[in-house]
Amino acid sequence: MIIDCHGHYTTEPQALHDFRKRQVEAFERKVPLPSPEVLKISDDELRESLEGAQLRLQRERGTSLTIFSPRAMGMAHHIGDEGVSLAWSRLCNDIIHRICTLYPNNFIGVCQLPQSPSVAPSNCIGELERCVKELSFIGCNLNPDPSGGHWSGPPLHDRSWYPLYEKLVELDVPAMIHVSGSCNPHFHATGAHYINGDTTAFMQFLTSNVFRDFPTLKFVIPHGGGAVPYHWGRYRGIAQDMKLPPLEELLLNNVFFDTCVYHLPGIELLTKVIPVDNILFASEMVGAVRGIDPRTGHYYDDTKRYIDQVSWLSETDRKKIFMDNARRVYPRLSARLQRALEGE
Amino acid sequence: MIIDCHGHYTTEPQALHDFRKRQVEAFERKVPLPSPEVLKISDDELRESLEGAQLRLQRERGTSLTIFSPRAMGMAHHIGDEGVSLAWSRLCNDIIHRICTLYPNNFIGVCQLPQSPSVAPSNCIGELERCVKELSFIGCNLNPDPSGGHWSGPPLHDRSWYPLYEKLVELDVPAMIHVSGSCNPHFHATGAHYINGDTTAFMQFLTSNVFRDFPTLKFVIPHGGGAVPYHWGRYRGIAQDMKLPPLEELLLNNVFFDTCVYHLPGIELLTKVIPVDNILFASEMVGAVRGIDPRTGHYYDDTKRYIDQVSWLSETDRKKIFMDNARRVYPRLSARLQRALEGE
Numbered sequence: 001m002i003i004d005c006h007g008h009y010t011t012e013p014q015a016l017h018d019f020r021k022r023q024v025e026a027f028e029r030k031v032p033l034p035s036p037e038v039l040k041i042s043d044d045e046l047r048e049s050l051e052g053a054q055l056r057l058q059r060e061r062g063t064s065l066t067i068f069s070p071r072a073m074g075m076a077h078h079i080g081d082e083g084v085s086l087a088w089s090r091l092c093n094d095i096i097h098r099i100c101t102l103y104p105n106n107f108i109g110v111c112q113l114p115q116s117p118s119v120a121p122s123n124c125i126g127e128l129e130r131c132v133k134e135l136s137f138i139g140c141n142l143n144p145d146p147s148g149g150h151w152s153g154p155p156l157h158d159r160s161w162y163p164l165y166e167k168l169v170e171l172d173v174p175a176m177i178h179v180s181g182s183c184n185p186h187f188h189a190t191g192a193h194y195i196n197g198d199t200t201a202f203m204q205f206l207t208s209n210v211f212r213d214f215p216t217l218k219f220v221i222p223h224g225g226g227a228v229p230y231h232w233g234r235y236r237g238i239a240q241d242m243k244l245p246p247l248e249e250l251l252l253n254n255v256f257f258d259t260c261v262y263h264l265p266g267i268e269l270l271t272k273v274i275p276v277d278n279i280l281f282a283s284e285m286v287g288a289v290r291g292i293d294p295r296t297g298h299y300y301d302d303t304k305r306y307i308d309q310v311s312w313l314s315e316t317d318r319k320k321i322f323m324d325n326a327r328r329v330y331p332r333l334s335a336r337l338q339r340a341l342e343g344e
Numbered sequence: 345m346i347i348d349c350h351g352h353y354t355t356e357p358q359a360l361h362d363f364r365k366r367q368v369e370a371f372e373r374k375v376p377l378p379s380p381e382v383l384k385i386s387d388d389e390l391r392e393s394l395e396g397a398q399l400r401l402q403r404e405r406g407t408s409l410t411i412f413s414p415r416a417m418g419m420a421h422h423i424g425d426e427g428v429s430l431a432w433s434r435l436c437n438d439i440i441h442r443i444c445t446l447y448p449n450n451f452i453g454v455c456q457l458p459q460s461p462s463v464a465p466s467n468c469i470g471e472l473e474r475c476v477k478e479l480s481f482i483g484c485n486l487n488p489d490p491s492g493g494h495w496s497g498p499p500l501h502d503r504s505w506y507p508l509y510e511k512l513v514e515l516d517v518p519a520m521i522h523v524s525g526s527c528n529p530h531f532h533a534t535g536a537h538y539i540n541g542d543t544t545a546f547m548q549f550l551t552s553n554v555f556r557d558f559p560t561l562k563f564v565i566p567h568g569g570g571a572v573p574y575h576w577g578r579y580r581g582i583a584q585d586m587k588l589p590p591l592e593e594l595l596l597n598n599v600f601f602d603t604c605v606y607h608l609p610g611i612e613l614l615t616k617v618i619p620v621d622n623i624l625f626a627s628e629m630v631g632a633v634r635g636i637d638p639r640t641g642h643y644y645d646d647t648k649r650y651i652d653q654v655s656w657l658s659e660t661d662r663k664k665i666f667m668d669n670a671r672r673v674y675p676r677l678s679a680r681l682q683r684a685l686e687g688e
Contacts, residue, residue, distance in 0.1 A: 144530075149495070150494070151493070151495075151531070155529050155530045184495055185499050186488075186548070187495070187544060188547040188548075190582065191550065191551070191578070191579065192540075192544045192547040192548075195571045196536075196543060196544065199540060199543075200530055200540065203531075203532040203535040206532075207532055223575070224574065224575070227571030227574060230571060230610050231539060231605060231606070231610060232610065233605065233606030233607025233610060233637065234567075234605070234606045235535065236637070236644070237606055237632075237633030237635050237637065237645075238534065238535050238632065238633060240635045241633060241634055241635050261575060262575070262581055263576055266574050266575060266576065266577060268613075269574060269609050269610070269612075272609045273607070273609050273610075288578065288582070289577075289578055289581030289582060291581050291584045291585050293577065293581065300580070301581075
């Protein structure tokens with residue numbers, strides 16, 4: 001079994017985009033937000049949006065189960081206010097739930113949080129609980145910058161995050177660090193803001209006591225950890241200059257990296273410098289890069305092929321990357337698979 | 345000869361820090377700024393600050409000439425206003441000039457620009473010209489975010505940068521992209537802001553027409569290009585999805601990466617994915633990471649050792665990285681070396 005820990009629903013029917021447009025317009029015009037009831041998307045439409053995309057690619061690439069969440073760019077926490085963010089998050093999470101119900105062997109849910117700039121992250125606890133307890137989701141995406149590229153809120157070690165961290169620990173679900181779109185003209189979303197968000201979060205963890213305060217809290221840093229593995233020597237050296245313990249001890253019980261790195265040399269670097277126990281397979285398909293690499297004849301984001309090519313990984317290593325680590329980081333996924341195995 | 349294209353004067357005498365403190369206090373109290381005349385640093389003090397640090401390390405590591413500029417963190421363009429930035433930049437550049445005069449075989453100058461938030465970058469032209477024409481500097485450091493981590497100014501493809509780019513082209517000097525300190529609590533300076541600045545600038549070049557408008561303009565992106573080489577497949581794929589030419593054609597006549605990557609696997613990746621003609625040796629010593637790596641017994645920032653260990657580099661490749669590329673990117677350096685060779 002190959003678990004892809006990072007997939008977004010990026011092939012939504014047009015009706016969802018239209019609804020969002022109406023919602024944002026209603027907010028701007030200060031009239032009541034449209035009711036989610038007005039959005040009609042049939043199960044067939046959901047199936048159709050997935051069959052030729054994520055499901056086809058799963059089959060073609062030989063991956064099995066995708067940990068699936070709403071479109072990251074679509075979260076757009078910087079648009080609207082807390083109420084808009086909650087209404088939009090509930091709606092998007094409900095659609096993920098429908099997809100996971102339609103295809104229980106292909107998708108398992110991770111939720112979008114109703115974050116909003118200047119609103120304490122504890123506002124997300126209710127929706128997180130709903131998704132985990134009622135919709136059987138196994139984690140969430142946490143946006144370290146709900147201002148959308150202005151980085152105007154509190155960093156991840158600020159105490160205002162702590163109630164949310166407490167709930168993550170209590171529910172035993174990890175969070176993937178994932179920014180959304182950028183409304184700052186400096187930052188191209190998928191080319192700069194995403195990668196910067198990953199690097200920034202890692203450094204916030206390195207310089208703070210978050211994991212002393214929450215020893216069992218777990219974060220997945222996507223896109224191969226941003227710039228972190230490439231600069232692993234820099235981070236080891238900075239920690240050492242700060243008289244901190246080695247990074248393995250300081251962070252690697254809590255921080256995991258996915259494999260969304262779209263060329264072999266990058267995956268080689270990742271598997272060379274990051275312990276294999278901290279690497280989770282992911283492709284982010286259908287996502288940031290959709291083309292075929294003319295140098296290989298394969299999709300850039302077919303990351304399984306790169307991992308298959310790394311000569312120094314043993315079969316045990318590969319099994320960890322493809323499955324075991326995801327089961328360890330997402331205990332509710334593991335419990336589900338165990339139940340399925342036992343024929344529930 | 346081994347040219348280190350990225351060194352800052354980070355071992356300044358205390359008197360310089362004290363002067364800066366007085367200057368900033370004067371600005372805050374709205375009284376006249378202290379005259380640079382009051383700062384007394386003797387040649388012996390300059391020598392002493394360098395002998396046990398940069399000069400010792402040059403000797404120990406076998407590097408020859410450092411392209412030297414004021415402390416990057418010290419630029420702090422977000423502090424004060426345009427007048428403070430100009431007074432401070434002139435002072436810092438003059439000290440670099442004194443150092444280059446004391447040690448003409450060890451240091452060659454690159455200037456700090458008097459950038460200031462909300463001030464058009466054309467305000468830097470005078471100081472750039474002074475440094476190049478009067479102080480014989482060969483380039484400048486250009487801060488893509490003079491707001492210090494708020495990223496509130498115009499991106500690098502904004503037309504307001506163009507007069508400065510015209511002057512860079514006219515003077516035939518490159519700019520190194522280099523942010524300064526961060527006053528945004530999200531961004532650790534050397535661990536996040538620096539690296540993010542590099543990645544962000546690259547993506548701004550990728551998505552803009554700067555090099556169509558300035559075909560001979562040259563930028564060095566330091567710290568191994570931020571996250572860029574690690575995600576080279578991502579950038580190739582994004583460019584392809586945008587129907588842009590291959591990155592080599594789109595950017596690599598104008599963009600160069602230094603080797604400030606503090607471990608062997610990172611340098612291996614860099615030299616594997618970036619054409620050797622686009623890589624310039626650098627260590628940034630004495631800089632962001634000052635310790636000795638217990639795994640190797642050598643300084644993390646002794647980057648020459650990593651390059652020496654990359655098995656697939658030919659002697660010609662190494663000569664390009666250590667010298668030839670710097671001469672090509674910094675034509676005024678090349679001219680100087682040529683004159684020295686001819687015994688001027």
